[in-house]
Amino acid sequence: DSGVTQTPKHLITATGQRVTLRCSPRSGDLSVYWYQQSLDQGLQFLIQYYNGEERAKGNILERFSAQQFPDLHSELNLSSLELGDSALYFCASSTAGTDTQYFGPGTRLTVL
């Protein structure tokens, strides 16, 4: 158990809908990262937050957005969902001054 929690574990929705994925980092970790894992693209970095501020952006679509709240939990919002958005979404967290990113168990999103 990495200490990173993600909810929900599974999410099934329809095209055009909007969903919110939630992540709670390890206690004390200020950085949160979101990654998407799909069969064709592999593990891809989406976005990073550090203590509430956006720090880095990767291959994140404009339909996707994220935020980190004062209690350090983070939410990833996916809107106007398409079939191709079906994937595993992972959240990771890290502590300043250390290299390790700890991954959560992921949320499996299925868009029908």
Place this chain on the structure above:
Amino acid sequence: QQQVKQSPQSLIVQKGGISIINCAYENTAFDYFPWYQQFPGKGPALLIAIRPDVSEKKEGRFTISFNKSAKQFSLHIMDSQPGDSATYFCAASRFGGSQGNLIFGKGTKLSVKP
């Protein structure tokens, strides 16, 4: 543009054998190279990591070999066990793992036969 290339895609090894997975990178600014292990239905978990100032790092049965001039690094799993059957990802990052996002290879599915 794939910045970290990983091979092979899949690997079958007999119990007790050596598993070797290779990665190559392009960006010389990368300064942190971790290997992650992922079991089905789980998130990736850090296995071992190396910085470019050393050429080898060993932790138990797992060794990273790093060749800075060739921009390559590899994972060696000695005395491979069926419990090692998983997907392995190499990755690279700038500014270390806590300040930069990880760029992952495509993964290697390892099967260790009893």
